[in-house]
Every structure is written in C-alpha cells, then in structure tokens.
C-alpha cells in the first residue's frame with residue numbers, strides 16, 4: 001500500500017485506507033454496509049485496492065495502485081513511448097519562449113489549450129481508448145480526451161497548477177494513469193499553501209482527482225535528484241467543445 005503523508009493545516013481530513021474491497025475487511029474498520037453508504041454518499045465505486053484522502057465534503061483524491069497489471073503497464077508504456085508523436089511545448093517566461101521540462105502528446109475530439117499552447121484534435125489510439133473505457137466503467141466517470149506527459153528523467157517535472165481550464169467544465173474530474181518510473185505527486189491547498197499531502201505514483205497506478213478538487217487544490221510532480229526512470233503519465237479528462245460557465249478561472253501554471 002502506498003503511503004499517504006499528511007501535513008498541517010486546518011482542513012478536516014479523513015484518511016481512508018482500503019485493503020481489499022472484495023474481501024470483508026477494510027483497514028479503516030468500515031464494515032461492508034458502512035462502506036456502501038460511504039460510496040453512495042461520495043458517488044464513487046471502487047473495486048480495486050484504493051487509498052483515499054477525503055480533503056473536504058466534496059474534494060477527493062483517490063489512489064489505486066496496480067490498476068494495470070505489470071504486463072499491461074509494460075506494454076502500454078512501450079507502445080506510448082514508441083508510437084506517440086511527442087511534442088516539446090514552450091511557454092512564455094520573462095518575455096522569452098522556454099521549453100517546458102517534459103514532452104507532451106494530446107488525444108481527443110477537441111483542441112485543448114493551456115499555458116498558451118494549443119493542441120489540435122487527434123484520434124485516441126485503441127490502447128488509450130481501452131484504458132479510458134475501463135476507467136469510465138470502473139469509476140463511473142465520463143471522459144473523452146487524454147493529455148500524455150513524458151518525463152525523461154528526474155529533472156523533468158510539472159509545476160504547481162490546477163486543471164481548471166474552462167474547457168474542462170465546472171468541476172473537472174480527472175483520472176491520471178502512471179507508467180514506468182515512480183514519482184512523487186504533491187498537492188497543496190490553494191488558500192493555505194502549507195496544507196500539503198503527497199502520494200507516490202507507481203507504474204500501473206491511477207490517481208483520481210474528484211469532486212471539487214480542482215477548485216481548492218493544486219498539484220505538482222516535483223523534480224528529483226534521485227535516479228528517476230522514464231515515466232509516462234496519461235491524464236484522462238472530459239473536454240467540452242464550448243466552455244461551460246462555472247466558478248473556475250483559467251489555469252495559471254506556476255511552471256514550467
């Protein structure tokens with residue numbers, strides 16, 4: 001089970017570690033009927049091993065290790081690395097265009113823009129479509145697009161941001177699958193930046209950012225000096241063709 005660390009802050013936090021939904025036990029001590037009530041209340045069904053940080057009534061982070069089997073993960077990594085056309089995006093910084101510290105590829109029916117970069121629509125390859133449908137069925141999500149990130153080594157990273165572009169709708173629900181090397185995934189409260197938590201994203205895991213998560217929390221994948229194997233991340237999202245009015249403001253990535 002991946003460890004979830006908590007730091008200070010006033011947010012009420014319930015840490016729920018679920019060892020195996022198929023058995024009668026749960027590490028949190030919830031019996032099956034309590035778990036069923038919890039699932040109903042939080043509108044999520046989980047069948048695999050899961051770790052959940054319930055950050056507030058409505059903002060949730062759920063991690064499922066080994067969502068993909070080692071063989072599935074290995075095969076998916078190999079096909080994504082080889083077959084995608086990886087792009088080096090740039091952002092404007094201090095009046096200059098600088099390359100972001102990772103490569104990306106975009107798949108979906110609609111164009112996607114962030115940090116001044118627009119990705120043209122591109123058909124989802126069957127391997128990604130399979131994983132997307134599996135996630136949709138398993139977690140009752142509605143998805144249609146994937147932003148893929150390739151971290152070549154420990155100096156590739158992702159800065160603090162929320163995925164809250166208008167094209168993602170009012171409450172963006174995101175499922176993020178990791179392939180290859182493990183990396184830290186750190187979240188912080190947007191109001192109280194000292195309120196931080198982190199999980200380790202291992203190859204084959206999926207992390208779900210649910211409910212109002214994107215309104216109240218930012219996330220990042222920090223650089224590391226430790227040896228880091230190549231990693232591919234697939235963030236499955238639902239893109240609306242026209243922006244839905246909502247509370248969100250356009251994402252301001254403090255990156256790179």
Ligand SMILES: O=C(O)CCC(=O)C(=O)O
Pocket residue numbers: 147149158163176185201219220221233235
């Ligand atoms: O690589 C990751 O795990 C995070 C990716 C991410 O935050 C994003 O694409 O918005």
